[in-house]
Amino acid sequence: MTAKTVSTTGWGAVVVMEIVLLADVVVKGEDEVVVELMVAANVVEVDVVVVAAALPPLSLRAVANSAITTATGSHRPRLACRNPEIKCVAAACIQVWLVPVALSLVTDPGHAHHVKHFRWVAVLLAVGSLAAACSTSNSMPAADVQSSTTASASTIDAPDTPAPLPASYRGVTSDTITIGVVWSDLEELREMGLVDINYGDIPLVWQTVIDDINSSGGVGGRQLEMVFDQYNPVLSTSMEEMCLRLTQDHEVFAVVGSLAGPAIEGIPCFIESQETIVVGGTHRPELLERAKAPWITTEWSQDRRYAALLELYEREGLLDGRLGMLDDGREHTGLTVDIVLPTLADLGLTLDLEFTTTASGGDELALESQIALFAEKLHTEDIDTLLIVQSSIALGLPLVREAGFDGRIVTVDSGSFLAGIGGFDERSPDIYEGAYGPTLLSSDDVWAMDSAQECLKVFTSRNPEITVISSDQVIPGEPQWASVLLPACRLLQIFRTIAEGAGAELNPTTFEAAAYDLGSFELPGQPYNSISPGKLDANDGMGLGVFDPAVGMQGGLRELLPYISVTAASETD
Numbered sequence: 001m002t003a004k005t006v007s008t009t010g011w012g013a014v015v016v017m018e019i020v021l022l023a024d025v026v027v028k029g030e031d032e033v034v035v036e037l038m039v040a041a042n043v044v045e046v047d048v049v050v051v052a053a054a055l056p057p058l059s060l061r062a063v064a065n066s067a068i069t070t071a072t073g074s075h076r077p078r079l080a081c082r083n084p085e086i087k088c089v090a091a092a093c094i095q096v097w098l099v100p101v102a103l104s105l106v107t108d109p110g111h112a113h114h115v116k117h118f119r120w121v122a123v124l125l126a127v128g129s130l131a132a133a134c135s136t137s138n139s140m141p142a143a144d145v146q147s148s149t150t151a152s153a154s155t156i157d158a159p160d161t162p163a164p165l166p167a168s169y170r171g172v173t174s175d176t177i178t179i180g181v182v183w184s185d186l187e188e189l190r191e192m193g194l195v196d197i198n199y200g201d202i203p204l205v206w207q208t209v210i211d212d213i214n215s216s217g218g219v220g221g222r223q224l225e226m227v228f229d230q231y232n233p234v235l236s237t238s239m240e241e242m243c244l245r246l247t248q249d250h251e252v253f254a255v256v257g258s259l260a261g262p263a264i265e266g267i268p269c270f271i272e273s274q275e276t277i278v279v280g281g282t283h284r285p286e287l288l289e290r291a292k293a294p295w296i297t298t299e300w301s302q303d304r305r306y307a308a309l310l311e312l313y314e315r316e317g318l319l320d321g322r323l324g325m326l327d328d329g330r331e332h333t334g335l336t337v338d339i340v341l342p343t344l345a346d347l348g349l350t351l352d353l354e355f356t357t358t359a360s361g362g363d364e365l366a367l368e369s370q371i372a373l374f375a376e377k378l379h380t381e382d383i384d385t386l387l388i389v390q391s392s393i394a395l396g397l398p399l400v401r402e403a404g405f406d407g408r409i410v411t412v413d414s415g416s417f418l419a420g421i422g423g424f425d426e427r428s429p430d431i432y433e434g435a436y437g438p439t440l441l442s443s444d445d446v447w448a449m450d451s452a453q454e455c456l457k458v459f460t461s462r463n464p465e466i467t468v469i470s471s472d473q474v475i476p477g478e479p480q481w482a483s484v485l486l487p488a489c490r491l492l493q494i495f496r497t498i499a500e501g502a503g504a505e506l507n508p509t510t511f512e513a514a515a516y517d518l519g520s521f522e523l524p525g526q527p528y529n530s531i532s533p534g535k536l537d538a539n540d541g542m543g544l545g546v547f548d549p550a551v552g553m554q555g556g557l558r559e560l561l562p563y564i565s566v567t568a569a570s571e572t573d
Helices: 057-065 142-154 186-191 202-215 237-249 261-268 266-274 303-313 329-346 365-378 390-402 418-423 444-447 450-462 482-502 508-516 566-572
Strands: 023-027 032-038 044-046 097-099 121-125 178-183 222-231 254-258 277-279 322-329 353-357 385-389 410-414 436-439 519-523 525-532 543-546 556-565
Touching: 044 390, 178 186, 178 202, 178 237, 178 482, 202 390, 202 450, 202 482, 222 237, 237 261, 237 266, 266 277, 277 482, 303 329, 303 410, 303 436, 303 543, 303 566, 322 329, 322 365, 322 390, 329 353, 329 385, 329 390, 353 365, 365 390, 385 390, 385 450, 390 410, 418 436, 418 543, 418 556, 436 556, 450 482, 482 508, 482 519, 525 543, 525 556, 525 566, 556 566
Parallel strands: 178 222, 178 254, 254 277, 322 353, 322 385, 385 410, 410 436
Antiparallel strands: 023 032, 032 044, 097 121, 436 543, 519 525, 543 556
């Protein structure tokens, strides 16, 4: 570093810039002093005023912390120093200090309208005796220079240190956010003989994603801490017991994870009794309406999914002609009456024939008899299109086909039945040919997304001994890591985004308000999502397919309508 000339007035200042240590100080005219700082390959011009050597490092940081950047608005800021008194020549006059905080440059009020911010600070400090190192053209005693610069620096008030983040709610401190991470107790389900699924080390997956978040700044400046817990998804009491452990014993701010099965009946313990945020699960209207804290999910809510599906069918002309419907008595009130019939009415459609089975689920002979009578009515009523709702698909669809109904069949379900029918039905797949259903994003398309690959990289980079592949390619008995990893990335991403949007005063109210501002966004392996007032279930993606026995080994859905954002599509109609 070289120092050619420096001039000072009664005002002290701090130079702000990202620096590769090389500076030239030059005089430009009678009343202007400029320091040229080499910043990588760029030269940036800024003014300099010497700060007295007597100031200790701590004081210099305090001075720098109080400053604001003054610049012309371009990438080459300039500022005039008025009434130069001293011109110093010697490298010993200048020393550069780097302070790794976002600071700024103070100047006189006449130049206060020039403002620009930089990331690093260089404090130019006069060292040694200016009398020994400097010569003057307009002579001024060195002691006066020192006292002038010291007085100048002292006029800059020491700044307040940044206020710590508040402990704004249960589970939120100035530097941490404690969340409960929950998952089904697979070991307990295995002992009950209900499932035999291997998802690998579930806590490891979640902790790895959390560690990645914390290593990149955490959530709005706070580190994320996890309390892992499990529940039996077939027992609502198990969900409630877990709720009390997490909210009362561990005092978590929010609960994130997989919430499914009959145990979902226990979710009001979180969102109502304990007023605790939940991120995960699948909305049910009768439970959601009880919420006193936000319940946000990356999945479709049942009511919105089926309403969107019927709208797609109608848009594609698949509900034309005389319309019939077959449903199950166990779902008639909650699904047909509350969702299907109102949606059909909104679409201007009426049912010409409706039949609800009343046989118990285990009485297959009684069910076959009822559906056979219904199939005869399909002929006599001249029905063109038959809607089959959820649980009635498994037996109802093949039985009406076997009874001779050759009209159009459209299914109302989540998209899993027709896509996987060959895996559990011993009938020939030909019986399902021509039936329509919703399609999901294929596993190939999921893993082709950059966001899914980034999620994968986060885990495998920290756990290189573990191989993660698509769950549908995993050998039976081997861990299905992806079935936990992708949901973990999605749920934690949406939690982090919303929590950061809530700001320092993080609580359920600010969290919900921030969620409403999300708009449309992408999640790992899930391209179409949105959150808005009245819509706290994120997923917007859906496609349509028609069953083709020639697809795959056992038949499957052939694409009819590509996977799209149905929310965006409906907004453009």
